[in-house]
Amino acid sequence: MTDRALRLGTRRSKLAMAQSGHVADAVRRLTGRPVELVEITTYGDTSREHLAQIGGTGVFVTALRDALLAGEVDFAVHSLKDLPTAQPENLALAAVPKREDPRDVLVARDGLTFDRLPDGARVGTGSPRRMAQLNAYARDLGKRVETVAIRGNIDTRVGYVEKGELDAVVLAAAGLNRIGRISEVTDFLAVDHVLPAPGQGALAVECPAADAGLVAALAELDDPHTRAAVTAERSLLAALEAGCSAPVGALADLLADQQAVEMRLRGVVGTTDGATLVQLSTTGPVPTSHGDAVALGRELASEMLAKGAAGLMGERAL
Numbered sequence: 101m102t103d104r105a106l107r108l109g110t111r112r113s114k115l116a117m118a119q120s121g122h123v124a125d126a127v128r129r130l131t132g133r134p135v136e137l138v139e140i141t142t143y144g145d146t147s148r149e150h151l152a153q154i155g156g157t158g159v160f161v162t163a164l165r166d167a168l169l170a171g172e173v174d175f176a177v178h179s180l181k182d183l184p185t186a187q188p189e190n191l192a193l194a195a196v197p198k199r200e201d202p203r204d205v206l207v208a209r210d211g212l213t214f215d216r217l218p219d220g221a222r223v224g225t226g227s228p229r230r231m232a233q234l235n236a237y238a239r240d241l242g243k244r245v246e247t248v249a250i251r252g253n254i255d256t257r258v259g260y261v262e263k264g265e266l267d268a269v270v271l272a273a274a275g276l277n278r279i280g281r282i283s284e285v286t287d288f289l290a291v292d293h294v295l296p297a298p299g300q301g302a303l304a305v306e307c308p309a310a311d312a313g314l315v316a317a318l319a320e321l322d323d324p325h326t327r328a329a330v331t332a333e334r335s336l337l338a339a340l341e342a343g344c345s346a347p348v349g350a351l352a353d354l355l356a357d358q359q360a361v362e363m364r365l366r367g368v369v370g371t372t373d374g375a376t377l378v379q380l381s382t383t384g385p386v387p388t389s390h391g392d393a394v395a396l397g398r399e400l401a402s403e404m405l406a407k408g409a410a411g412l413m414g415e416r417a418l
């Protein structure tokens with residue numbers, strides 16, 4: 101490696117810039133090399149269509165990957181939950197830094213929590229996973245909410261509540277935190293009620309697989325526990341043959357008792373109306389290899405498929 105600045109390709113959104121800036125600082129610190137941000141526009145940033153209608157997984161990711169493969173930038177940072185589950189062979193997932201809060205949160209008018217939302221409240225989200233679980237959660241509380249399909253960046257989505265067009269919106273805690281708006285959260289949704297998207301709250305640092313020196317340097321940012329957890333979550337998603345717009349939630353975490361530390365993987369799939377959910381968990385030794393983490397996800401997927409999960413995933417959003 102030379103000492104020229106490393107070029108970090110990034111989307112222009114506030115969230116992407118915050119995430120890239122954070123990783124750029126860490127890379128400067130760990131490698132002592134200068135890092136410059138190179139802005140790249142992606143189709144997902146310019147399209148006004150609903151994500152689920154664009155249909156493909158990874159609309160935010162493709163342009164960054166094209167720039168990596170064209171040698172226009174040296175590495176890129178993605179929200180891990182936006183990455184398709186299949187990793188291209190010519191690109192290395194060089195680091196998965198320590199994950200922050202994986203939960204979904206509510207930003208509601210008047211400081212309302214989910215259990216205090218009035219019957220029939222209008223709750224904005226473009227995600228079939230969130231719709232399915234919010235509708236089921238409301239039903240458990242003896243009421244209904246009207247889930248309203250919205251999209252746009254975080255500021256746009258919170259704006260629906262600020263302008264009084266919706267009672268609440270649901271977003272990822274991690275995104276709000278990274279753009280400095282976490283104080284506006286009115287309810288952190290317990291993962292017992294709403295499981296996050298596989299990989300939510302984690303970042304993916306990617307570079308060309310052929311650049312072995314850079315792969316090794318970026319690996320300094322890797323957090324092995326986060327990597328094992330998100331690998332298990334994404335393996336579940338892949339084994340359910342679901343795309344990023346499918347109503348699949350998953351979260352792996354560590355469970356400690358007197359005897360040992362184990363990894364628990366929870367998963368959910370459901371119809372967007374929340375009428376039917378398949379929600380299961382499995383627990384096993386903390387994975388010590390990529391293959392072990394993949395196996396944990398596959399094991400839970402086969403249990404969920406045996407309980408009818410496949411029949412719930414034909415739906416395409418909204």
Ligand SMILES: NCc1[nH]cc(CCC(=O)O)c1CC(=O)O
Pocket residue numbers: 179180181182270271272273274275276299300301302303
């Ligand atoms: N779907 C868009 C997206 N991709 C990553 C995040 C937030 C950051 C993260 O989950 O890591 C968001 C916004 C949201 O879901 O509220």
